[in-house]
Amino acid sequence: MAIFSIHRIHDTFLFRYSLNGYPYMAHHGDWFGGKAVGMAVLNIGSLTANVYVTHLHAEYCRDKDSYLPHRVVQAWELQQFIRHTSAGADMVILGGDLNMHPQDLGNRLLRSYTGLQDAYLETAKFDGCEDGMTLIADNPFINKKELCPFEKGIRIDYILFKGSTKTDIYCDYMSTTKGSVPNHPFPYSDHEALTAGLRLETHTRTETRSDRQPKIKDSAAGKLAALVDIVTEARTEVKVGLHCAERMRYTATRTGVMGLALLVLELAIAAGPEQPFPRTSFYLLAALCFAILLTTFLLYIFYTMELKALQGAEDQMRLAVGSLQEKLRGFPLAQPHNARGGPQRVMSPVHWPRRNKRGAHCGQSGLCERSL
Amino acid sequence: MAIFSIHRIHDTFLFRYSLNGYPYMAHHGDWFGGKAVGMAVLNIGSLTANVYVTHLHAEYCRDKDSYLPHRVVQAWELQQFIRHTSAGADMVILGGDLNMHPQDLGNRLLRSYTGLQDAYLETAKFDGCEDGMTLIADNPFINKKELCPFEKGIRIDYILFKGSTKTDIYCDYMSTTKGSVPNHPFPYSDHEALTAGLRLETHTRTETRSDRQPKIKDSAAGKLAALVDIVTEARTEVKVGLHCAERMRYTATRTGVMGLALLVLELAIAAGPEQPFPRTSFYLLAALCFAILLTTFLLYIFYTMELKALQGAEDQMRLAVGSLQEKLRGFPLAQPHNARGGPQRVMSPVHWPRRNKRGAHCGQSGLCERSL
Numbered sequence: 001m002a003i004f005s006i007h008r009i010h011d012t013f014l015f016r017y018s019l020n021g022y023p024y025m026a027h028h029g030d031w032f033g034g035k036a037v038g039m040a041v042l043n044i045g046s047l048t049a050n051v052y053v054t055h056l057h058a059e060y061c062r063d064k065d066s067y068l069p070h071r072v073v074q075a076w077e078l079q080q081f082i083r084h085t086s087a088g089a090d091m092v093i094l095g096g097d098l099n100m101h102p103q104d105l106g107n108r109l110l111r112s113y114t115g116l117q118d119a120y121l122e123t124a125k126f127d128g129c130e131d132g133m134t135l136i137a138d139n140p141f142i143n144k145k146e147l148c149p150f151e152k153g154i155r156i157d158y159i160l161f162k163g164s165t166k167t168d169i170y171c172d173y174m175s176t177t178k179g180s181v182p183n184h185p186f187p188y189s190d191h192e193a194l195t196a197g198l199r200l201e202t203h204t205r206t207e208t209r210s211d212r213q214p215k216i217k218d219s220a221a222g223k224l225a226a227l228v229d230i231v232t233e234a235r236t237e238v239k240v241g242l243h244c245a246e247r248m249r250y251t252a253t254r255t256g257v258m259g260l261a262l263l264v265l266e267l268a269i270a271a272g273p274e275q276p277f278p279r280t281s282f283y284l285l286a287a288l289c290f291a292i293l294l295t296t297f298l299l300y301i302f303y304t305m306e307l308k309a310l311q312g313a314e315d316q317m318r319l320a321v322g323s324l325q326e327k328l329r330g331f332p333l334a335q336p337h338n339a340r341g342g343p344q345r346v347m348s349p350v351h352w353p354r355r356n357k358r359g360a361h362c363g364q365s366g367l368c369e370r371s372l
Numbered sequence: 373m374a375i376f377s378i379h380r381i382h383d384t385f386l387f388r389y390s391l392n393g394y395p396y397m398a399h400h401g402d403w404f405g406g407k408a409v410g411m412a413v414l415n416i417g418s419l420t421a422n423v424y425v426t427h428l429h430a431e432y433c434r435d436k437d438s439y440l441p442h443r444v445v446q447a448w449e450l451q452q453f454i455r456h457t458s459a460g461a462d463m464v465i466l467g468g469d470l471n472m473h474p475q476d477l478g479n480r481l482l483r484s485y486t487g488l489q490d491a492y493l494e495t496a497k498f499d500g501c502e503d504g505m506t507l508i509a510d511n512p513f514i515n516k517k518e519l520c521p522f523e524k525g526i527r528i529d530y531i532l533f534k535g536s537t538k539t540d541i542y543c544d545y546m547s548t549t550k551g552s553v554p555n556h557p558f559p560y561s562d563h564e565a566l567t568a569g570l571r572l573e574t575h576t577r578t579e580t581r582s583d584r585q586p587k588i589k590d591s592a593a594g595k596l597a598a599l600v601d602i603v604t605e606a607r608t609e610v611k612v613g614l615h616c617a618e619r620m621r622y623t624a625t626r627t628g629v630m631g632l633a634l635l636v637l638e639l640a641i642a643a644g645p646e647q648p649f650p651r652t653s654f655y656l657l658a659a660l661c662f663a664i665l666l667t668t669f670l671l672y673i674f675y676t677m678e679l680k681a682l683q684g685a686e687d688q689m690r691l692a693v694g695s696l697q698e699k700l701r702g703f704p705l706a707q708p709h710n711a712r713g714g715p716q717r718v719m720s721p722v723h724w725p726r727r728n729k730r731g732a733h734c735g736q737s738g739l740c741e742r743s744l
Contacts, residue, residue: 010695012688013452016390034677039456080385084411088459280651287659305406316384323382
């Protein structure tokens with residue numbers, strides 16, 4: 001990951017994702033890559049721009065994506081990082097290989113929570129691959145089978161942006177490279193590169209017209225309800241990951257115990273008066289037992305770390321859902337717009353599902369069917 | 373680490389430090405503890421409070437503190453995390469076991485960069501151990517030898533705070549526990565607990581009196597210059613860490629190569645027509661070689677990760693020093709205050725040391741001798 005800038009970089013910060021695949025999946029290499037999100041703070045005139053760059057865990061098999069919980073936690077941490085570090089920024093730009101299709105859970109989570117807009121969807125002009133695809137079938141560096149069932153290619157690299165109360169930001173044009181380097185038979189990389197031209201407009205926001213308020217509130221409530229849905233979906237995915245990690249840790253523990261039992265048994269037999277083993281087999285078996293014990297010990301530690309990270313993310317999501325639901329309760333019920341000026345029916349707390357302190361599931365359906 | 377609050381926690385975020393000791397130092401246990409800084413966002417009335425909690429790597433030997441570079445990088449990441457996530461906060465509170473004395477490098481780095489104030493130094497009333505000590509010699513859970521040469525104890529736990537342009541924050545009282553639990557022969561923990569009463573005052577800052585401006589600028593320039601000094605000191609410490617990590621990785625590589633050479637030699641001899649080894653020794657030696665190869669491979673990966681994290685922090689510090697120096701150039705020279713109203717001599721860029729693009733060392737002495 002790199003950020004090059006003609007504006008001076010004043011400050012930087014790097015956040016390493018807590019989860020990023022498995023070290024023993026060495027042929028996938030993601031764990032060794034050490035995925036993170038980097039931030040650079042630029043001053044453009046009197047404005048502050050926070051520019052982020054990231055790369056999330058790859059998807060190797062869409063049907064049976066064992067890395068999905070990790071990627072969802074990465075998307076969760078990415079949105080947290082951007083939200084919490086961009087409060088003082090006048091504009092936010094994120095570029096990166098998100099390894100997620102436009103409507104994938106992590107992508108929806110990121111965009112809904114941060115309010116970032118997709119440059120491809122917002123651009124006035126576009127010049128590039130069909131449907132903005134960045135991983136295309138024609139690329140000689142990729143395995144076409146991995147694209148299946150998307151024969152032509154997929155869009156997994158993004159430029160996202162948002163302004164602030166001081167700044168509006170528009171995408172005037174966007175382009176992607178289209179395969180080979182001019183006059184060469186090969187492309188620059190396995191992905192197509194993205195370029196976006198963004199235009200800034202500063203303003204003083206004085207347009208809080210009171211007649212627009214109810215509509216704004218309705219739409220905000222709708223967005224909040226949708227966000228509750230998305231976070232709940234992410235929570236479910238993380239729970240699946242938790243279940244898998246628990247099972248893996250259990251398997252590692254059981255294998256370790258079996259290795260230990262084998263070692264004890266061997267030593268007990270060897271301590272007896274008769275030696276039924278040839279010495280070679282004895283040493284080989286002992287070495288095998290030690291290897292099993294060491295490997296399962298390392299795996300146990302790794303899975304414990306994975307479990308703690310997943311559990312932490314799940315806890316944070318539970319708390320976030322609770323907080324979002326409380327915010328939602330503060331909004332008036334969606335109502336016909338001709339009721340303007342009349343007394344507003346404020347949702348009474350008793351209408352809302354109770355006992356949602358621990359689980360968002362119970363609250364979710366009730367909330368979202370009403371508000372959307 | 374835990375945050376308990378009577379105000380609802382609306383949002384959370386956790387940052388794991390990139391460096392935290394070594395897994396093979398299992399008797400110290402810090403690596404297994406997984407140190408981090410946690411943040412909780414509370415709404416207190418109409419105000420937003422960011423509350424942070426952290427625990428840095430312990431210091432086991434002050435004279436020969438091999439963990440110092442790790443702790444300095446943790447302090448660096450802590451200040452980055454607080455600065456970048458607190459832009460929207462009306463008040464910031466940090467509590468934690470920093471494992472640093474009040475004037476230690478990491479502590480100065482944290483307080484200078486964030487502007488956080490030490491509750492012990494700011495409190496109107498104090499009731500507790502002498503000098504605010506939190507790790508006292510009387511505690512039965514600690515090893516008194518580790519305190520040496522501070523026989524009575526040390527102050528390594530802190531409550532730090534700061535307000536904002538909207539809020540002033542004052543510490544009305546502070547206390548520590550003083551050894552044993554009332555009516556019991558043992559204390560609550562190996563550290564004394566801290567309590568602080570903080571008072572908030574909100575205001576609209578309209579007091580930008582123009583006659584105070586020059587003095588404020590001088591003091592800000594002095595603080596900036598001091599900060600440049602501190603970051604440079606931290607950079608030096610990180611460089612020492614880099615040197616150590618490089619040496620360790622080199623040792624691991626060399627040992628691994630020797631293990632491989634031994635294995636190849638053994639196999640070459642075994643492939644010959646005569647068998648000089650008893651079979652048992654052959655297998656034992658081969659097992660030893662494999663153990664060496666595996667261990668050095670794991671160590672190589674670990675030290676590479678350590679190197680990358682240290683190098684990353686060093687790069688960030690270099691960039692920060694450059695940015696701080698540029699800011700400093702924008703300030704007028706310190707001048708006699710009776711020159712008020714006269715034309716201000718603005719520091720010309722040619723007065724400043726050049727060629728400091730990569731090194732802060734050359735810039736530092738020039739800057740700080742002038743401004744302090």
